[in-house]
Amino acid sequence: MKGRGGRLCDYYQGVTLGGHQPAKSETSSDLGNHVVVGVGAHVIGAITIGDNTASEPGSVVIKAAPANATIVGIPDVSSPMHDPETDTIMHLPDPVGEKIDNLEKRIKELEAAASR
Numbered sequence: 001m002k003g004r005g006g007r008l009c010d011y012y013q014g015v016t017l018g019g020h021q022p023a024k025s026e027t028s029s030d031l032g033n034h035v036v037v038g039v040g041a042h043v044i045g046a047i048t049i050g051d052n053t054a055s056e057p058g059s060v061v062i063k064a065a066p067a068n069a070t071i072v073g074i075p076d077v078s079s080p081m082h083d084p085e086t087d088t089i090m091h092l093p094d095p096v097g098e099k100i101d102n103l104e105k106r107i108k109e110l111e112a113a114a115s116r
Helices: 097-115
Strands: 069-071 075-079
Touching: none
Parallel strands: none
Antiparallel strands: 069 075
16 A cells, blocks of 8 residues: 555555555655545546545545535545535536436437427
């Protein structure tokens, strides 16, 4: 496991941090404080994960994530999750739901074009 983790980070089973490049400076992932990397998640490359961020199980993280976010999917989708100033949940990403919405929109467009 390569990379540097902040204070109180949790790494679950089967986690990958970093990658394999000739220059070590290109492979180190930096995790902030209070980061959770879920089962089977892969944090690939020299990226930074912000404080209080959670990577869901099986996620493939290939770009930096902001603080107070949740990361889901392959490839990753990160979204602000928690506003620490107001202690409220903001927006949880739903990539599957977004794909379904896009497909439904496209079906309606095609049906309208076919009925002309």
